[in-house]
Amino acid sequence: MKKELRPFHDHVTCEVCGRTILKGERTEAYLAPGGERHGVCELCFVRAEHAGWIRESAHGLAPARGPRPPERRQIFGRLRRRGGEAPGDGEELGEPSPAESEAETEQPSHNGDASAPRPSRRRERPQSPRHVRAVPTTAEVKVERALTLFNASSHQRTVAGLARSLGPPWVTAMPDPDAPSTVTVLVAWELSWYLYRVDLGDAAEPVTQLQKGDTLDDIDGELRDFNAALDNDGRVVIGAATG
Known part of the structure; x- marks a missing residue:
C-alpha cells in the first residue's frame, strides 16, 4: 500500500x-x-x-x-413601480401583504366619482334680530323715558361738561309727531346748541346727535318752547333746574 x-x-x-x-x-x-x-x-x-x-x-x-430582507425588497420594488421605474434584474417584487392590499383598496377615487361624499356646507349663523323696547303711548311718558335714556348715555356727560363752562342751558324735550317712537331733545346756550334724537324702541344705541349750531335763530320756534333743564348733577330733567 x-x-x-x-x-x-x-x-x-x-x-x-x-x-x-x-x-x-x-x-x-x-x-x-x-x-x-x-x-x-x-x-x-x-x-x-x-x-x-x-x-x-x-x-x-x-x-x-x-442581502436586504425580502420584505423591504418587496416594498421598495412596489414604490419604484409606482414611480415609473422598472425593477432591477433578478429582483422579485413579491405580493403585498393583506394589510397593504386592504389599505390600497379602501382608498377612494374622487376622479369623476359621483358617489364621492361632498363637503358639507357650513351653515351661517343667523343674525340676531334688533333688540327693541316697548314704546309708551302718551307724550308725557315718552318724554320721561327719553330723558332716562339720554341721562344714561355719553351725550349727557358732554352736556354736563359744557354746562360747567357755559352755564346752565335751555332744554327742550318733545315727541316727534312724524315718528311715534322718537323724542327730540334740544340743549341750547346763547352761542351754541345741540339737537339729539332718542329712539325709544332701540335698545342698542337709542341716543343720536343730529345737528349742532351757533345761534338760537337757527332753531325752529316750536323747539324754543323750553320745558326742561339740568339738575345739580348735570342730568336733564323736566321743569326748571333746582339750585
Missing part, C-alpha cells in the same frame, strides 16, 4: 501581486466591496486598502454587505 504524501506548506499566492507566499510569511485576509475574501501579503496591504478592500479582522468578521 502506497503512502500518500502531502506537502507541508500549501501553495498560497497574494491576490494583489500574484506572488507565492513563502513559508512563515504573514498574510492578511481582506474583504472586497462585493464581500469576496482575498489573501494579501504584507507588501500589498497599502495597495489593497487603496483599492477599497477592508481587513477582515477590522470588519468584525462580518460580510461587507449583507
